[in-house]
Amino acid sequence: MAVATAPPAAQTLTCKRLSDGRAEDYRHSDASRCAAVLGALGFPISTSKAWLDEEGVERVTYHHGSLSLDPQRPGLTNAKDLVNLWRSGKMEAADPYHPFLDGLRAIDILQAIERWIVTGQAHRLQLAISNRFELVPGLDRAVPSRGVIATRHMHRAVALCLLGYDLLRIESPAAGSYTFSFLQRSLGVGMADTAESLIGRHRDGKLSPIHVFCHAFDVAETWHRLMRLCADEMVKLYMKSKKTHRHATYYADTSKEIEDRSHRFLSGRFL
Numbered sequence: 001m002a003v004a005t006a007p008p009a010a011q012t013l014t015c016k017r018l019s020d021g022r023a024e025d026y027r028h029s030d031a032s033r034c035a036a037v038l039g040a041l042g043f044p045i046s047t048s049k050a051w052l053d054e055e056g057v058e059r060v061t062y063h064h065g066s067l068s069l070d071p072q073r074p075g076l077t078n079a080k081d082l083v084n085l086w087r088s089g090k091m092e093a094a095d096p097y098h099p100f101l102d103g104l105r106a107i108d109i110l111q112a113i114e115r116w117i118v119t120g121q122a123h124r125l126q127l128a129i130s131n132r133f134e135l136v137p138g139l140d141r142a143v144p145s146r147g148v149i150a151t152r153h154m155h156r157a158v159a160l161c162l163l164g165y166d167l168l169r170i171e172s173p174a175a176g177s178y179t180f181s182f183l184q185r186s187l188g189v190g191m192a193d194t195a196e197s198l199i200g201r202h203r204d205g206k207l208s209p210i211h212v213f214c215h216a217f218d219v220a221e222t223w224h225r226l227m228r229l230c231a232d233e234m235v236k237l238y239m240k241s242k243k244t245h246r247h248a249t250y251y252a253d254t255s256k257e258i259e260d261r262s263h264r265f266l267s268g269r270f271l
Contacts, residue, residue, distance in 0.1 A: 011080050013062040026060040026230055028111075034083050035062035036223040037103030040215065042070025043079050047226065049233040060230050072209050073099070096129050099215055102162065106216040107223055109135045109161045113154060116170055117178065125166050131188040133164045143168045147184045149196045154178065155224075156199055159216035164188035165195045 013031040015024050026032050026049075039045040044065040049058065068076045076082070082100050085091040091098050105128060112135035116123050124138030148168065151157060157180040161167055164186035171179045184194045201207045207214050 011064055011066055013064065013083070015060050017059075026058075027227060029060075031062060032060070032223075032226065032230075033104055033107050034086070035064060036107060036226050037100055037219055038064050038079050038082070039222040039226065040103055040218040041076060041099060042068035042073060044069065045222075045226065047229045047233055049230060060233075062226075097132070099210070102132065102212055102215055103219040105132060105134060106158050106162055106219040109216075110154070110158045110220045110223060112136070113157060113161075113167070113170070113180075117172075122169075123167065125161060125164060125187060127187075131164060131191065133162060133187065135161050135167065141168055143181055144183075148181055149184055149194070149199070150179050150181045151199055152177065152179050154180070155217045155220040156180075156202065157182075158220040159202075159213040160195050160198065162216045163198075163212060164191060165198075 013035050015026050015029045015031045018024055035045055035047075046063045047060060048063065049060045064079055066078050066080065068079075070076075077085075082091075085094075086100055086104070092101060095101075112123055115121065116135075121137055122140045123135045124141075125133040126136045128134045151160075157167060160180075160182055166183045166187060167180060168183065169181040171181070173179060182195045184196060185191075186193070186195075198207070198213050202213055202217065
């Protein structure tokens with residue numbers, strides 16, 4: 001599922017304030033991770049971003065619908081309950097293969113791949129639970145001459161890693177373009193599909209929409225769409241006067257007249 005339109009009856013997830021008073025980076029926040037997974041599960045998502053000008057804090061709030069619109073997942077509970085079950089640890093105890101948890105694992109893998117690209121530090125697969133894997137820092141390995149498949153699609157690379165197909169190498173044949181080389185066989189137990197088979201069936205639309213591969217792909221895609229939405233979001237400036245205890249909010253590209261009116265209001269003068 002892709003990022004949907006703004007929900008009619010929105011609940012919210014907001015990047016929390018850290019101990020030093022600043023907001024956590026939305027690119028690495030639990031709020032963003034949860035929003036991306038909810039979006040992939042069919043919950044409508046929209047974003048709003050504000051700068052608290054006095055403190056230099058940038059905060060992102062995600063607005064999401066309470067119910068999934070995905071007909072393939074009729075049994076999903078309320079979005080707020082899903083997030084609370086995850087935060088409490090009850091979800092992992094009751095169902096460690098819940099699609100919400102698989103979605104969070106997919107985002108962790110995506111971010112590990114992006115770190116690999118930026119730092120050059122090779123990574124390796126590590127078992128999270130049976131037939132689910134995570135990507136952690138490791139040593140460079142030789143790419144064998146046989147039994148290897150390459151893909152240029154990062155989101156498919158995320159899905160393969162989650163299911164135990166070992167990512168051996170990331171190459172960049174051109175700026176902004178990457179090739180991901182995988183072992184054909186999964187490290188998981190009883191995984192009969194080759195990496196090439198999964199890629200082909202996904203490309204041809206022959207996998208079930210709720211297959212773990214499809215879900216991981218959708219979550220990674222939704223994550224990147226949300227990050228673009230956040231980056232492109234019209235920034236709001238939030239001003240607070242310590243003397244008058246007044247507040248004003250306006251868009252960063254607003255007219256000089258509106259900006260001046262806001263400052264006069266904050267100072268206690270008439271508009």
